[in-house]
Amino acid sequence: MVETASSKAHKDKAKAAAAKPAAFGEDIDLGAYASSTEEQPSQIDPSKLPAKAKERMLGAGVILDDPGQRAGTFIQMDNAPVHSSVRQEGVEVMAVSQALRKYDWLLDYWWRTVAVDTDKYTASVELNQHNGYFIRTLPGHKTIYPVQACLYLARAQLAQNVHNIIIAEENSELHIITGCTTASNEEAGLHLGVSEFYIKKGAKVTFTMIHNWNPEVAVRPRTGVMIEENGLFLSNYVLMKPVRSLQMYPTARCVGENAVVRFNSILVASPGSSLDVGSRAILDAKGAKTEIISRAITNGGSIVARGYIEGNAPDVKGHLECRGLILTGEGTIHAIPELKGTLAGIDLSHEAAVGKIAEEEVEYLMTRGLTRSEATATIVRGFLRVDIEGLPPLLGAELQRAIEASEKDLM
Amino acid sequence: MGDVALSIEQLTVEVEGREILHNTNLEMKLGETHVLFGPNGSGKTTLLMAIMGFPKYRVTRGKIVFKGQDITTLTLDERARLGIGMSFQRPPVVRGVKMRDMVAACLRDQKSEGRINQLAEETNLADFLDREINYGFSGGELKRSELMQLLAQKPELTLIDEPESGVDLVNIALIGELINKLLEKDCPILERRCMGLIITHTGHILDYVNARTGYIMCNGVIGCSGDPHEILATIREKGYEECIKCFLRRASGG
Numbered sequence: 264m265v266e267t268a269s270s271k272a273h274k275d276k277a278k279a280a281a282a283k284p285a286a287f288g289e290d291i292d293l294g295a296y297a298s299s300t301e302e303q304p305s306q307i308d309p310s311k312l313p314a315k316a317k318e319r320m321l322g323a324g325v326i327l328d329d330p331g332q333r334a335g336t337f338i339q340m341d342n343a344p345v346h347s348s349v350r351q352e353g354v355e356v357m358a359v360s361q362a363l364r365k366y367d368w369l370l371d372y373w374w375r376t377v378a379v380d381t382d383k384y385t386a387s388v389e390l391n392q393h394n395g396y397f398i399r400t401l402p403g404h405k406t407i408y409p410v411q412a413c414l415y416l417a418r419a420q421l422a423q424n425v426h427n428i429i430i431a432e433e434n435s436e437l438h439i440i441t442g443c444t445t446a447s448n449e450e451a452g453l454h455l456g457v458s459e460f461y462i463k464k465g466a467k468v469t470f471t472m473i474h475n476w477n478p479e480v481a482v483r484p485r486t487g488v489m490i491e492e493n494g495l496f497l498s499n500y501v502l503m504k505p506v507r508s509l510q511m512y513p514t515a516r517c518v519g520e521n522a523v524v525r526f527n528s529i530l531v532a533s534p535g536s537s538l539d540v541g542s543r544a545i546l547d548a549k550g551a552k553t554e555i556i557s558r559a560i561t562n563g564g565s566i567v568a569r570g571y572i573e574g575n576a577p578d579v580k581g582h583l584e585c586r587g588l589i590l591t592g593e594g595t596i597h598a599i600p601e602l603k604g605t606l607a608g609i610d611l612s613h614e615a616a617v618g619k620i621a622e623e624e625v626e627y628l629m630t631r632g633l634t635r636s637e638a639t640a641t642i643v644r645g646f647l648r649v650d651i652e653g654l655p656p657l658l659g660a661e662l663q664r665a666i667e668a669s670e671k672d673l674m
Numbered sequence: 675m676g677d678v679a680l681s682i683e684q685l686t687v688e689v690e691g692r693e694i695l696h697n698t699n700l701e702m703k704l705g706e707t708h709v710l711f712g713p714n715g716s717g718k719t720t721l722l723m724a725i726m727g728f729p730k731y732r733v734t735r736g737k738i739v740f741k742g743q744d745i746t747t748l749t750l751d752e753r754a755r756l757g758i759g760m761s762f763q764r765p766p767v768v769r770g771v772k773m774r775d776m777v778a779a780c781l782r783d784q785k786s787e788g789r790i791n792q793l794a795e796e797t798n799l800a801d802f803l804d805r806e807i808n809y810g811f812s813g814g815e816l817k818r819s820e821l822m823q824l825l826a827q828k829p830e831l832t833l834i835d836e837p838e839s840g841v842d843l844v845n846i847a848l849i850g851e852l853i854n855k856l857l858e859k860d861c862p863i864l865e866r867r868c869m870g871l872i873i874t875h876t877g878h879i880l881d882y883v884n885a886r887t888g889y890i891m892c893n894g895v896i897g898c899s900g901d902p903h904e905i906l907a908t909i910r911e912k913g914y915e916e917c918i919k920c921f922l923r924r925a926s927g928g
Contacts, residue, residue, distance in 0.1 A: 629750040645770025
């Protein structure tokens, strides 16, 4: 069992917020899910995990048969960590429970970027927390290959509560790919994940998250990011497979001068999927910059695509771009871009567009000899292509492959 | 002389319920280039769009025969695969789709990295291969991008809508050169197979591209045909107003 790390104050706040609904998204009945603390056998060699689990994890970008492509690996099944390993000096990867035992100071990072009483989901993580990952790069160390983390829902009807802490010490560079998935294609489950990122001076973190749930799973990630002077946080989020209900609104706060945050999201809502996904950037320091880009496609599900940029310091710059494509008559996309400026000398902008595939474009491609379905597929593929600045080429190619692998389900 | 490869017979076309093209006839033989003159709104683009097969341009009477096959009811892509291509006056932007992918699609089974790069060099678009199609392109860049795609596609009949519009003097020479290449102007006349039907409002393209026949379109009909340079000289001297008057005279039997 995981030792409790938080102070009594956190617990008290969590208890007070235990029934507090989230600001957005459908209210999930937490009582409908089981809370398990069952241990899982740990696995030193992750390639020996069951083939089916490995296949599901691979679908979410987690490679277990070729560790050479990863700087480290963390795997948690339900609420129990089963593997953590590191292949590069200057990188730490372990279960957060272990990290709490190892580092007294880790408590200083607990609930600093996400308020424990944000809603009943954060409260539930505090009150029922069963691990999560701790990933840290030491000062000046740069990972070449990404660290991978997988949060795997194995048992049906289970609530998975995780609290992850990611720290990039000064002038370090850390690439993370995290895949979240389920054993079953159909059983219900709940994933509650708190992730707190601390990007110190001059550090760079890229965080690529591929979600591969099933049509019965509800997901409530709660993410906070703090970026110090000249730091960079780049988030790429991909959800192309069905999920019942997903709501998240990660918030990045640029607290140091010239800090940069970029969010890219690719969302596909299948029939029965309800997504409410946003990205929020608070620019609190001079010269901070952000870019938030989302591409949303529905072929029958509903999407609320939010974006929020707040400029509170001189010379900050932010741009928000939200484009939505409705492939069938059934789906809905609601784009809600918001900008807030609190002083002169800031530069914030947004563009949003929601529509169907333009017939003019389809016909144009058809005059070059493409059939109607080839032309449509080409346009959809183009729509989903986001050129991501700052992502290592290997990771960029992997991300593109993951997107392309799911594209055919859309047609 | 070659065989008739394109035959437009008594073609009547309506757009959104309004008849634009009336009872139009036109014939082209293999290897020939023809030019359509006419004032704005005379139906030139409608004729090209109808030949290409855009569904919005509905043929209500007559037929289009290409290489012996009645193509009047074929779809856009079927016509493209039979060997008809089009250079648009104002092609749409397709966000996210790279020029490189488009040229590769046009090349079909001939596609290779080397061929794509070679075409980009020829059209002076080497820096554009990784850009989204037509996004932020200037007038000249748009035309060169259209011609690059067509050089990859290699149609036997190319429909070219206003190749000189929005193009500066530096670009027009290169555009003329690319059209000549597309229409196999370097081949001996008797061996040429590629045909071109070019719309020109100003006639500037004739300084660079030779054509066998010219037509003047007015109010949805082809009014007259003849040597393109002679027609252009008349238009330059007397303007389209005189053409319209001439049509009206003949239409009323005067």
